[in-house]
Amino acid sequence: MNDVGRKPPPVDLEGFRLRRFLDTLGPEELVRHDAPVDLADVAGALEGNPRAVLFSRAGPQGAEMCANVLASRKRMALAFGTTPQGLLAEVLRRLKTPPEIIEVCREAAPVQQVVLQGDDADLTALPVHLQHRHDGAPYISASIDFALDPATGWTNVGIRRLMLRGRRKAGVDLTVPSDLRAILEAYTRRGEPLPVAFVIGSHPADYVAATMRLPVDELGLVASLRGAPLPVVKCISNDIRVPADAEYVLEGCIDTQSPPEPEGPYGEFLGYYGEVKRNPFFRLTAITRRSDALFQAATISGRSLHHTDTAQLNALRVEAVAMSALETAVRGVQGVYATAATGGSFHVRVALRQRVPGEARNAIAAVMGCLANVKHVFVVDPDIDIFSDQQIEWALATRFQADRDLVVQSGYRAMPLDPSVAGERTWAKAGFDLTLPFLTAGQSRPISLCVPEPPRYQGGRRASLEAALAEGPKYFEELMAATGSRDGREIVLQLDALEGLERDAEGRYFLK
Ligand SMILES: Cc1cc2nc3c(=O)[nH]c(=O)nc-3n(C[C@H](O)[C@H](O)[C@H](O)COP(=O)(O)O)c2cc1C
Numbered sequence: 001m002n003d004v005g006r007k008p009p010p011v012d013l014e015g016f017r018l019r020r021f022l023d024t025l026g027p028e029e030l031v032r033h034d035a036p037v038d039l040a041d042v043a044g045a046l047e048g049n050p051r052a053v054l055f056s057r058a059g060p061q062g063a064e065m066c067a068n069v070l071a072s073r074k075r076m077a078l079a080f081g082t083t084p085q086g087l088l089a090e091v092l093r094r095l096k097t098p099p100e101i102i103e104v105c106r107e108a109a110p111v112q113q114v115v116l117q118g119d120d121a122d123l124t125a126l127p128v129h130l131q132h133r134h135d136g137a138p139y140i141s142a143s144i145d146f147a148l149d150p151a152t153g154w155t156n157v158g159i160r161r162l163m164l165r166g167r168r169k170a171g172v173d174l175t176v177p178s179d180l181r182a183i184l185e186a187y188t189r190r191g192e193p194l195p196v197a198f199v200i201g202s203h204p205a206d207y208v209a210a211t212m213r214l215p216v217d218e219l220g221l222v223a224s225l226r227g228a229p230l231p232v233v234k235c236i237s238n239d240i241r242v243p244a245d246a247e248y249v250l251e252g253c254i255d256t257q258s259p260p261e262p263e264g265p266y267g268e269f270l271g272y273y274g275e276v277k278r279n280p281f282f283r284l285t286a287i288t289r290r291s292d293a294l295f296q297a298a299t300i301s302g303r304s305l306h307h308t309d310t311a312q313l314n315a316l317r318v319e320a321v322a323m324s325a326l327e328t329a330v331r332g333v334q335g336v337y338a339t340a341a342t343g344g345s346f347h348v349r350v351a352l353r354q355r356v357p358g359e360a361r362n363a364i365a366a367v368m369g370c371l372a373n374v375k376h377v378f379v380v381d382p383d384i385d386i387f388s389d390q391q392i393e394w395a396l397a398t399r400f401q402a403d404r405d406l407v408v409q410s411g412y413r414a415m416p417l418d419p420s421v422a423g424e425r426t427w428a429k430a431g432f433d434l435t436l437p438f439l440t441a442g443q444s445r446p447i448s449l450c451v452p453e454p455p456r457y458q459g460g461r462r463a464s465l466e467a468a469l470a471e472g473p474k475y476f477e478e479l480m481a482a483t484g485s486r487d488g489r490e491i492v493l494q495l496d497a498l499e500g501l502e503r504d505a506e507g508r509y510f511l512k
Contacts (some may be wrong), residue, residue: 011102011231013110013245016203019294021079022054022066029075030054036062039138042129042297048304055127058295063127065295067142070204070309073340076316079204085387088319088336091208091225095320099220100229101241109233109244111199116287117237122167123250123284126200127295132267132302136171136276137164139266142298142309143198143250144210146219146240149183150190154217155241156180159210159298159313162198162250163263168284171263172254175277179213184254184280193253195238196282201247201296207309211317237285247293251286267301269310269343270417306340314344318374322348322367329366330359337386345373346418349386352379357438364407364431372413377431383451384434395434407431447506457481465494466511469501473508 014020022030029051036057037045042065045053052069070076073084082090106112116122128138140162147156156179163171174181187194199206205225212221219241223230233244235251242249263279298309305311315338326333332353339347348367354360360379367377378392380399385391400406407430414427421427436449455477461484468474468482479495480488495501500512 011104011229013104013108013231016205016226016228016243017110017245018066018069018201018203018247018296021203022052022069022294024078025052025075029072029078032056039127039129042067043131046297046299047302048307050307058127058129061125061127063295064292065127065297066201067297068299068307068309069296070207070312071299071307073312073315076204076208076312085335087316088323091316091320092323094205094225094227095212095221097224097227099223101219101223102229102231103241104231104233104244106233106236109231110290111242111244111246111249112233112236112288113291114289114293115236116289117285119167121284121287123162123164123170123287124167126248126287128164129297131297131300132273134273135266136262136264139163140170140198140200140250140297141300142207142296143200144202144206145180146197146199146242147180147183147194148240149179150186152217155219156183157210157218157222158213159207160198161266162282163266165261165281168252170282170284171261171279172282173263173266173277173279174254175279184256187254188256191257193256193283195240195253197235197238197240197242197252198250198282199242199246199248200250201294202243203245206243206246207298207313208316211313212320235286236288248287248289248295250282250284251288252282252284254280254282256280268417269300269305269308269314270346270415271301271303271305271343272417272419273301274417305343308340311340311342311344314338314373315340316344318345318348318371321370322350322374325366325370326350326363329362331355332359333363334382335386339389342375345371346375347378348374348376349378349380349392351382351384351386352435353382354435354438360433360435361407361431364433368409368412368429368431373415375415375418375427375429377429378434379432380434381436392434396432399434399436400432405433407433455480460484465491465498469498469509469511473504473506473510475506475508479509 031051032054034056037055039059054066058065077084077087080090130138145160209222209225231244232241237251260278262276264276265273268274300310318338319336323336334351337349363379364377380395384395410428411426414421460481463482
């Protein structure tokens with residue numbers, strides 16, 4: 001087809017704006033603080049808060065900022081147009097959709113409506129608050145990093161916090177193995193600084209994409225997870241392309257030649273402080289933003305991890321990775337859920353319909369091995385709701401024998417932020433097989449393994465009690481249904497009057 005004269009494809013530059021998502025949230029999901037707030041009061045307003053928070057006038061600059069946006073599975077699900085239970089399936093479906101990326105010119109890119117360079121580019125003019133009492137400094141916490149991998153030319157996307165160190169300097173935590181760290185090492189070997197762009201304030205799907213580590217151009221991952229064409233624009237001081245509809249972009253480089261400097265301590269995603277580390281730092285060259293930009297912060301630590309952005313994001317990523325490992329290990333996986341209360345990666349629950357005995361253990365092995373940060377794996381039958389703490393508690397209490405159903409393995413690479421590791425380099429993992437005894441084909445479940453539920457009185461008829469019993473052994477509920485009883489006590493009296501009435505091992509009535 002001849003493309004001459006064809007208009008560029010239309011791309012929505014507002015539909016995936018962070019502000020637009022917040023506008024969809026009702027008061028049960030979003031609390032608005034319209035009065036001025038000091039940055040010193042922001043952390044207290046977020047601690048343990050189940051809702052997203054929008055501050056209209058934060059700090060002396062009266063900046064608009066939001067936080068805790070992704071700190072609930074419900075809000076994450078709303079951003080993906082689904083339910084908390086359907087979220088993983090929707091994310092997996094979108095991951096398979098081919099991405100479409102549309103480059104827009106700088107004039108059209110909302111995120112470049114304001115360009116600040118030189119002395120005007122100032123990290124300390126952004127509404128960045130101290131998150132935890134002993135943090136080393138205020139941290140930019142909802143920063144999505146975009147960098148180009150020199151080996152492939154692809155864009156790598158991740159989330160990395162930034163510790164404010166000055167107007168144009170911030171520490172970056174890059175101690176954990178990651179693709180960005182590998183890219184940084186390549187630039188270090190070449191003796192060049194690593195160009196990077198940090199996006200702050202973006203659609204929830206962009207944050208989910210940033211947590212994934214896949215061998216693809218991760219700009220495409222952002223587009224796939226949005227489920228829509230992704231408008232991108234080139235940064236003004238380097239060749240990195242970023243979402244053109246974001247709120248803020250911090251452009252600059254990570255210094256690869258200066259010695260690393262102390263970074264931290266910082267309240268970490270397991271609910272304890274991470275120690276001071278030696279990390280490289282970011283040098284700012286420009287800030288670009290929308291003219292009415294909305295800053296974003298992510299919650300991470302404390303006693304209510306389930307109400308933090310970090311745990312909810314981690315959990316979804318863990319579920320996606322675990323699901324793909326399970327797909328090769330077993331069949332019959334009915335669901336996977338990682339609990340946010342543990343920081344999002346330590347406890348993974350799997351609902352499994354076992355086809356043959358032992359599959360629960362295969363599932364445990366697959367999930368234990370697929371991610372370093374998975375510590376405990378719980379496998380249940382499909383009748384257990386993996387999203388319900390109460391049902392998991394019940395299954396652990398009643399379907400588990402510690403000397404038979406516990407799988408303990410040691411010597412795995414440790415997650416050092418876990419205080420129970422106590423300085424060791426390896427740690428233990430455990431699997432809990434919470435499935436009921438396996439039934440072979442043709443074996444019916446004994447009543448002692450059936451879960452009581454209210455009677456359903458299915459197939460209501462108006463037969464006589466004798467006729468119903470003549471059909472074969474029946475539970476009391478079945479006798480009520482067969483005779484059309486809406487009470488039951490009259491059946492007791494009729495049974496009492498019957499000659500030759502017997503009970504089988506399951507308690508069903510029959511006539512000899
Ligand atoms: C809110 C949040 C903050 C994070 N901060 C950091 C961080 O400061 N340093 C880090 O190494 N990983 C951090 N992570 C994890 C990485 O973003 C994640 O491992 C990502 O997949 C790395 O991407 P990459 O391997 O493509 O570079 C964070 C994750 C979340 C959800």
